Amino acid sequence: xxxxxxxxxxxxxxxxxxEFALRGVNLEIExxxxxxxxxxNEHGKxxxxxxxxxxxxxxxxxxxxxxVQVFGKSVRETDAVELASQVGLVFADPEAQFTxxxxxxxxxxxxxxxxxxxxxxxxxxxxAAEVTMxxxxxxxxxxxxxxxxxxxxxIACVLAMNPPIIIMDEPTSMIDPLGKGLIFDILRKLKExxxxxxxxxxxxxxxxxxxxxxxxxxxxGNIAKLAPTRQFFEDPSFLIERGVLTPEVxxxxxxxxxxxxxxxxxxxxxxxxxGVEITRQVLEARRARA
Amino acid sequence: MIATATTGVNAAPARVPKARKTLxxxxxxxxxLYQFHPVTRxxxxxxxxxIPLFIYLPEVNFLLLWVNMGIMRWGRVNINxxxxxxxxxxxxAFFMFIVVVLAxxxxxxxxxxxxxxxxxxxxxxxxxxxxxxxLIAMLFGxxxxxxxxxxxxxxxxxxxxxxxxxxxxxxGLSIRxxxxxxxxxxxxxxxxxxxxxxxKAMRLRDQVKLYMMYLVPLFSIALRRADEISNAxxxxxxxxxxxxxxGGKRADYIRAQYKLRTRDWVLIVSMGLIFVxxxxxQMRFGVFSIEYSPLNIYLKQLLGIPG
Numbered sequence: 122x123x124x125x126x127x128x129x130x131x132x133x134x135x136x137x138x139x140e141f142a143l144r145g146v147n148l149e150i151e152x153x154x155x156x157x158x159x160x161x162n163e164h165g166k167x168x169x170x171x172x173x174x175x176x177x178x179x180x181x182x183x184x185x186x187x188x189v190q191v192f193g194k195s196v197r198e199t200d201a202v203e204l205a206s207q208v209g210l211v212f213a214d215p216e217a218q219f220t221x222x223x224x225x226x227x228x229x230x231x232x233x234x235x236x237x238x239x240x241x242x243x244x245x246x247x248x249a250a251e252v253t254m255x256x257x258x259x260x261x262x263x264x265x266x267x268x269x270x271x272x273x274x275x276i277a278c279v280l281a282m283n284p285p286i287i288i289m290d291e292p293t294s295m296i297d298p299l300g301k302g303l304i305f306d307i308l309r310k311l312k313e314x315x316x317x318x319x320x321x322x323x324x325x326x327x328x329x330x331x332x333x334x335x336x337x338x339x340x341x342g343n344i345a346k347l348a349p350t351r352q353f354f355e356d357p358s359f360l361i362e363r364g365v366l367t368p369e370v371x372x373x374x375x376x377x378x379x380x381x382x383x384x385x386x387x388x389x390x391x392x393x394x395x396g397v398e399i400t401r402q403v404l405e406a407r408r409a410r411a
Numbered sequence: 412m413i414a415t416a417t418t419g420v421n422a423a424p425a426r427v428p429k430a431r432k433t434l435x436x437x438x439x440x441x442x443x444l445y446q447f448h449p450v451t452r453x454x455x456x457x458x459x460x461x462i463p464l465f466i467y468l469p470e471v472n473f474l475l476l477w478v479n480m481g482i483m484r485w486g487r488v489n490i491n492x493x494x495x496x497x498x499x500x501x502x503x504a505f506f507m508f509i510v511v512v513l514a515x516x517x518x519x520x521x522x523x524x525x526x527x528x529x530x531x532x533x534x535x536x537x538x539x540x541x542x543x544x545x546l547i548a549m550l551f552g553x554x555x556x557x558x559x560x561x562x563x564x565x566x567x568x569x570x571x572x573x574x575x576x577x578x579x580x581x582x583g584l585s586i587r588x589x590x591x592x593x594x595x596x597x598x599x600x601x602x603x604x605x606x607x608x609x610x611k612a613m614r615l616r617d618q619v620k621l622y623m624m625y626l627v628p629l630f631s632i633a634l635r636r637a638d639e640i641s642n643a644x645x646x647x648x649x650x651x652x653x654x655x656x657x658g659g660k661r662a663d664y665i666r667a668q669y670k671l672r673t674r675d676w677v678l679i680v681s682m683g684l685i686f687v688x689x690x691x692x693q694m695r696f697g698v699f700s701i702e703y704s705p706l707n708i709y710l711k712q713l714l715g716i717p718g
Binding site for chain 1: 432433561562563566580583584586587590636639640641642643644645646647648649650654655656657658659661662663664665667
């Protein structure tokens with residue numbers, strides 16, 4: 122696998138602030154991988170992804186050191202059109218990214234910026250609307266749909282542009298549980314298709330963990346931990362100290378281990394299915410002993 | 412097995428909305444006017460907005476108002492909604508007439524009329540009356556347009572008239588900003604009311620102070636939104652120069668969905684001809700001048716005013 126994103130010694134300080142938001146970040150993200158980013162608020166998660174899509178430093182003033190390369194090209198030397206065709210960013214607040222009067226216009230805006238022809242715009246519009254289940258909303262105003270629908274519209278706008286890298290900044294922060302499920306369904310579909318490098322910032326680790334290949338913890342402007350998902354949660358206290366809760370099913374398994382019901386070295390479950398399986402094994406072992 | 416129970420009461424049929432909300436009001440979901448291209452509707456708006464400028468006869472402007480109302484009715488606009496414009500209509504009338512009553516100007520040819528304890532002058536009052544109906548005719552032309560056109564239609568029309576994309580886009584963003592500004596204002600007010608603020612119990616002076624105080628959060632929200640929109644435009648590859656990927660010409664997907672048909676051309680040409688004819692007839696022969704107003708002539712005869 123080739124490297125999609127390479128970040129080298131990245132430091133960033135917004136103007137009129139005293140602290141650096143990013144402090145010497147080094148990171149390589151493989152093409153086609155799914156990276157989950159977690160961390161407490163104000164520890165640099167959003168700054169990191171804005172540096173990947175070039176908003177930092179192109180739209181913000183501040184001190185920038187180091188380099189971010191997307192497919193080998195520095196984002197500082199890449200213009201907005203090219204960056205948008207490489208990196209799509211879904212913001213936490215979907216309304217913040219709406220600029221048009223109908224959902225349909227919202228979707229085609231980016232495609233027109235890419236210089237696509239009408240036939241291809243139509244094709245991509247229909248595809249993105251179908252994947253995100255918003256086909257019936259195309260004629261509506263993006264402000265007149267529900268929170269979950271707004272977020273799906275925002276995702277569709279990025280999907281339609283079909284960038285090889287898609288970043289989502291807390292895509293489920295403002296929506297109800299059912300809406301969250303739909304967003305993670307879309308992420309699952311995208312991962313299964315394998316055509317995109319996916320980077321998702323999310324506090325809801327329960328849903329993120331089953332999808333992520335790797336997890337990254339941001340802490341005080343730097344990467345505190347980067348590991349394959351299962352390894353990432355092996356030291357829950359390290360994460361909890363830094364404001365990240367592990368999946369409840371992992372906590373339950375950790376409790377079983379501490380109580381001696383689970384053998385040391387048993388990999389912690391990360392999703393409900395694994396948790397049920399481990400619990401079943403523990404119960405069977407106890408029954409056998411009895 | 413899951414038990415089910417019926418109440419014997421039939422559910423009410425689902426309500427089918429007749430109007431669609433826009434940032435500026437409501438437009439009908441379906442309307443015969445939609446068979447016309449947005450640019451035709453924009454030209455109709457300009458036609459009804461500009462033609463009263465050539466017409467001083469209140470009778471004709473009154474007729475234009477009814478034509479507008481007729482088109483609205485045909486276009487399935489909810490006529491009851493027009494009641495919300497009544498305060499504007501009465502306020503305009505009040506201020507126009509109060510000005511000519513209190514400050515009619517000095518002209519020896521004016522005819523004084525004693526109305527109870529005050530003296531009014533016929534000519535400025537009738538002129539204000541004629542000007543009022545011009546304004547109202549123009550206002551109804553505007554109401555017709557915004558009651559039958561969504562923001563999208565306005566943008567399509569502007570782009571069809573070859574307005575640069577960035578200009579139409581700025582107009583769109585401005586319309587959007589106005590709507591969001593009002594929404595933010597409502598949110599702030601509701602937040603204050605939720606914390607027990609009763610504006611109705613306040614004196615007018617305190618209410619004015621309160622409105623001034625709203626400006627601070629509203630401006631800070633507006634600045635934040637401007638920042639967010641700027642980021643959104645960058646993230647979707649928009650540049651101020653309008654340059655598109657590949658260096659080619661920008662496709663306009665939404666505009667491409669609309670086609671100018673024969674009926675559009677017939678209407679545009681008709682409006683153009685009527686407009687030109689009205690302008691010529693007025694400028695050359697003054698046919699629509701106030702002196703030819705039948706009402707003016709009748710009132711003068713009634714009041715014994717010469718000329």
